[in-house]
Amino acid sequence: MATHTSAAAVAGLPQTMRRPGGVLSVVQEWVTTVDHKKIGLMYIGYALIFLVIAGAEALLMRVQLAVPNNHFVSPQVFNRLFTMHGTTMVFFVGMPILFGFGNYLVPLMIGARDMAFPRLNSFSFWISAFGGVLLYFSYFAGSGLYGAGTAPDVGWFAYAPLTSKVFSPGHSTDYWTLSVLLSGVGSIGTALNIVATALTMRCKGMKLSRMPLLVWIYVVMSGIAFVAVSPLTAAQIMLVIDRYLGGHFFDTQAGGSAVLWMHFFWIFGHPEVYILVLPAFGFANEIIPVFSRKAIFGYPAMVAASVGIAFVSLGVWAHHMFTVGMGPDANAFFTFSTMVVAVPTGIKIFNWLATIWGGNIRFATPMIFSIGFLFQFLIAGLTGVMLAVSPFDWQLGNSYFVVAHFHYVLVGAILFMIFAAFYYWYPKITGRMLSEKLGKWHFWLLVFGFHMTFDFMHVPGLLGMPRRVYTYEADRGWGDWNMIVSIGAIFQTISVLVFVYNLVRSYYKGEIAGPDPWDAWTLEWSTSSPPPSYNFAELPTVSSRRPLWDLKHPDDPDSNYE
Amino acid sequence: MGSMWAGRFTATWNRATGGRLKPSRAVKIPALLAIWSGPYSTNIFAPKGTPAQSIFGLSVFVLGICLAIFLIVGGLLTFAVIRYRSRPGDEDSEPPQIYGSNLVELSWTVIPILIIVVLFLASTRIIFVTQKAAKPANALDVVVIGHQYWWEYRYPKLGIVTANELHVPVSDPEHPQVTYLTMSSADTDHSFWVPELAGKTDLIPNKVNTMWIDPTRAGLYLGQCAQYCGVQHAKMLIRVYADTPEQFSAWVADQQKVALQAPSAAEGREVFLHNACVNCHSVSGTDAKGIFGPDLSHVGGRATIASGAVQNTPENLRAFINNPADFKPGALMPAMHLNDHDLNAVTQYLSTLK
Numbered sequence: 018m019a020t021h022t023s024a025a026a027v028a029g030l031p032q033t034m035r036r037p038g039g040v041l042s043v044v045q046e047w048v049t050t051v052d053h054k055k056i057g058l059m060y061i062g063y064a065l066i067f068l069v070i071a072g073a074e075a076l077l078m079r080v081q082l083a084v085p086n087n088h089f090v091s092p093q094v095f096n097r098l099f100t101m102h103g104t105t106m107v108f109f110v111g112m113p114i115l116f117g118f119g120n121y122l123v124p125l126m127i128g129a130r131d132m133a134f135p136r137l138n139s140f141s142f143w144i145s146a147f148g149g150v151l152l153y154f155s156y157f158a159g160s161g162l163y164g165a166g167t168a169p170d171v172g173w174f175a176y177a178p179l180t181s182k183v184f185s186p187g188h189s190t191d192y193w194t195l196s197v198l199l200s201g202v203g204s205i206g207t208a209l210n211i212v213a214t215a216l217t218m219r220c221k222g223m224k225l226s227r228m229p230l231l232v233w234i235y236v237v238m239s240g241i242a243f244v245a246v247s248p249l250t251a252a253q254i255m256l257v258i259d260r261y262l263g264g265h266f267f268d269t270q271a272g273g274s275a276v277l278w279m280h281f282f283w284i285f286g287h288p289e290v291y292i293l294v295l296p297a298f299g300f301a302n303e304i305i306p307v308f309s310r311k312a313i314f315g316y317p318a319m320v321a322a323s324v325g326i327a328f329v330s331l332g333v334w335a336h337h338m339f340t341v342g343m344g345p346d347a348n349a350f351f352t353f354s355t356m357v358v359a360v361p362t363g364i365k366i367f368n369w370l371a372t373i374w375g376g377n378i379r380f381a382t383p384m385i386f387s388i389g390f391l392f393q394f395l396i397a398g399l400t401g402v403m404l405a406v407s408p409f410d411w412q413l414g415n416s417y418f419v420v421a422h423f424h425y426v427l428v429g430a431i432l433f434m435i436f437a438a439f440y441y442w443y444p445k446i447t448g449r450m451l452s453e454k455l456g457k458w459h460f461w462l463l464v465f466g467f468h469m470t471f472d473f474m475h476v477p478g479l480l481g482m483p484r485r486v487y488t489y490e491a492d493r494g495w496g497d498w499n500m501i502v503s504i505g506a507i508f509q510t511i512s513v514l515v516f517v518y519n520l521v522r523s524y525y526k527g528e529i530a531g532p533d534p535w536d537a538w539t540l541e542w543s544t545s546s547p548p549p550s551y552n553f554a555e556l557p558t559v560s561s562r563r564p565l566w567d568l569k570h571p572d573d574p575d576s577n578y579e
Numbered sequence: 580m581g582s583m584w585a586g587r588f589t590a591t592w593n594r595a596t597g598g599r600l601k602p603s604r605a606v607k608i609p610a611l612l613a614i615w616s617g618p619y620s621t622n623i624f625a626p627k628g629t630p631a632q633s634i635f636g637l638s639v640f641v642l643g644i645c646l647a648i649f650l651i652v653g654g655l656l657t658f659a660v661i662r663y664r665s666r667p668g669d670e671d672s673e674p675p676q677i678y679g680s681n682l683v684e685l686s687w688t689v690i691p692i693l694i695i696v697v698l699f700l701a702s703t704r705i706i707f708v709t710q711k712a713a714k715p716a717n718a719l720d721v722v723v724i725g726h727q728y729w730w731e732y733r734y735p736k737l738g739i740v741t742a743n744e745l746h747v748p749v750s751d752p753e754h755p756q757v758t759y760l761t762m763s764s765a766d767t768d769h770s771f772w773v774p775e776l777a778g779k780t781d782l783i784p785n786k787v788n789t790m791w792i793d794p795t796r797a798g799l800y801l802g803q804c805a806q807y808c809g810v811q812h813a814k815m816l817i818r819v820y821a822d823t824p825e826q827f828s829a830w831v832a833d834q835q836k837v838a839l840q841a842p843s844a845a846e847g848r849e850v851f852l853h854n855a856c857v858n859c860h861s862v863s864g865t866d867a868k869g870i871f872g873p874d875l876s877h878v879g880g881r882a883t884i885a886s887g888a889v890q891n892t893p894e895n896l897r898a899f900i901n902n903p904a905d906f907k908p909g910a911l912m913p914a915m916h917l918n919d920h921d922l923n924a925v926t927q928y929l930s931t932l933k
Contacts, residue, residue, distance in 0.1 A: 092810050092909050172807050179767045269784035275768055315679035341781045342788035345710040349703045356695040367687040377665040377674050388660055395652055399645040406641050408634045408705040411778020412623040415805045481621025481774040483805040486813035493621055578678055
């Protein structure tokens with residue numbers, strides 16, 4: 018494929034920049050690229066590598082916990098495993114993979130040729146990628162000159178004062194702090210870019226009220242990132258001051274406050290959940306209508322619900338702190354604010370249901386993953402309501418019930434929709450279809466493994482098993498449940514291997530997709546697959562939310578109804 | 580007093596469940612769940628104290644509502660997916676396009692709001708009943724201090740200091756007996772969780788929290804630290820003994836005695852007092868006044884050592900003193916490297932401290 022800068026192509030200049038082929042030139046091309054599609058793909062590829070690493074960490078933990086009093090790994094190793102698993106999955110899998118899809122799709126869906134700030138885009142990616150490398154470099158350098166290297170073992174929310182010099186000597190916590198801080202810088206940069214792109218680069222005729230819901234959601238998600246990532250960054254800087262400059266923000270032995278860290282962390286940490294789940298909603302908003310063959314039901318309500326979730330999400334953080342002794346008034350307040358999230362979220366579920374209702378559902382792989390998402394997200398939402406009931410949380414908080422609940426959100430909802438997005442947009446990205454047959458194997462193995470693991474994981478929580486224990490007593494009756502949970506993890510692993518095989522095999526042998534394999538309605542399907550580096554030879558003009566519907570049904574265009 | 584607590588519970592239950600669910604019927608659920616549990620239950624649905632009981636009542640109510648929502652919404656989804664599947668011939672035409680309906684959307688905004696208002700009111704009642712309950716005049720006070728990786732219990736009015744095994748009097752409806760726990764931490768965050776008695780409360784350095792328990796049946800209740808506190812978080816186990824009034828008085832009398840100075844264990848006592856043991860451990864009536872480790876004045880009377888990690892047998896005690904990492908790698912007590920003679924002597928001495 019010829020490589021040329023979009024500027025040159027747009028201006029129609031002769032291609033004098035063609036470089037000789039070879040590995041180095043390919044590397045140079047990817048390292049120096051500012052093309053939003055290439056940066057998006059690098060985000061996704063980098064996230065997939067970390068997904069495999071963090072998934073392997075999860076498997077090791079499941080081996081350790083399969084039976085009581087197991088000695089497969091030492092407590093020190095186990096504590097590093099859950100710290101690295103959580104930190105990696107949130108900051109170096111979830112965020113980059115979703116920013117990757119955003120990067121790839123937002124300009125294409127609004128009929129633009131690139132992001133608003135291509136160089137900032139490249140900077141954001143590389144600084145985030147450096148953060149991930151730094152986190153894992155801690156395995157070699159975490160102890161500094163004190164001895165063998167170690168990774169951080171303070172948990173992904175790193176409660177004070179466990180992170181102070183006294184309890185965490187060496188440099189493992191510093192690597193954690195710096196990698197999270199760098200990831201935050203990258204996130205802010207990309208969020209800024211997405212907002213600027215959506216606000217200023219839309220094609221002719223695309224009013225905000227005609228913007229695809231996925232783009233709307235990326236704007237809202239970026240808005241949350243501005244507000245939520247900053248307190249995390251501030252807290253990390255305060256922690257560095259504590260550890261190296263004699264500060265006492267979180268140093269309880271010198272009068273600092275452990276609870277202060279919790280507030281800082283969760284005012285980031287809970288909105289973070291919505292940063293991750295909103296793009297999954299965005300994928301569902303694009304995929305469910307196309308495979309139900311109907312327009313999304315209640316577009317304005319879907320936009321309002323996304324904005325509503327964003328606002329409410331900023332006022333619920335202390336539901337992670339129902340047991341820290343905030344007092345009955347604060348507990349009641351955060352019980353209410355947390356439950357309020359259920360209203361806009363409920364609107365979304367019902368609107369998806371109404372979109373399906375009366376449609377002609379085509380059960381292609383993207384759609385079956387979306388249907389799995391709908392059921393699993395419903396359950397995740399309901400266990401979320403249970404945890405919002407603060408007295409119930411006094412029992413369930415920090416137990417395996419919580420671990421099961423948030424994996425239902427992160428895997429059952431978010432990861433399922435990420436897979437749906439892969440099957441849906443892979444043809445656009447590569448020009449070839451993913452194998453439907455392998456896709457269905459992937460789906461059913463994952464559904465089976467997911468439910469085996471995470472349905473049964475609720476039970477030891479109800480039976481009193483706390484999270485983050487490297488082993489447990491044999492006489493508590495938790496052993497059988499944990500064994501089932503661990504076996505389920507094996508099925509999930511196999512399903513992911515099938516997916517990776519499908520990604521590689523289909524790249525070479527997949528059916529040729531053509532520009533619009535799904536008979537879809539948004540602008541990315543109006544250009545070739547894969548799109549040229551300049552995206553659109555001629556910038557499109559739209560007059561409704563579904564420009565390709567209008568094109569395919571000139572007698573009955575959407576613009577008549579909006 | 581008793582009727583006040585019992586009455587308050589009944590009222591709470593009825594309000595939380597809307598009076599529809601009688602406790603007698605709900606009791607069958609823990610009985611079912613008990614099959615899942617081992618000999619000692621840490622099941623949150625098998626409450627044996629007022630706070631756990633009122634949480635349980637609320638939980639059943641919330642679970643019921645959530646189950647109903649799941650059945651309705653899940654049923655509609657299942658119906659829609661089956662009913663509106665694409666059939667042969669559908670490929671040629673598109674179904675009617677519907678863009679929304681304000682009335683329908685308003686209904687699925689208002690109904691959830693009503694549900695959360697109900698859930699919020701039911702929750703708030705239990706929050707206040709539990710966290711704003713007046714402290715009865717006869718309440719027993721215990722100060723709980725979390726340490727990396729063990730529990731310190733102090734009974735200020737009784738002059739008792741002990742570790743890892745909390746003794747409290749049982750509470751019966753005729754003579755309710757509440758134990759008030761005042762909690763903090765000496766190092767990192769911890770959380771006190773005995774599921775059958777109450778929800779968890781965190782122990783946080785520089786902060787004082789309180790909670791109360793009133794076990795309604797005599798016996799042993801298990802739990803463990805529920806906030807990640809470091810390497811051995813998993814082996815920071817909790818044992819709460821709910822004693823009958825007679826047992827409790829006897830236990831208090833034993834604990835108030837100065838540690839036994841058995842002549843037969845004089846040699847072991849000398850080893851103990853002339854080694855680093857005294858830097859961290861206290862034994863009443865001796866020069867050992869360390870405060871970093873568990874008080875050992877009556878260690879021989881405890882059922883377990885190492886914060887519940889192993890049974891308190893002479894063999895285990897000897898092995899633990901020799902190298903604590905055998906049972907608890909990462910425990911803060913260093914390996915003592917005593918010779919066999921001293922190790923045996925000190926083990927024998929500690930075993931006499933009933």
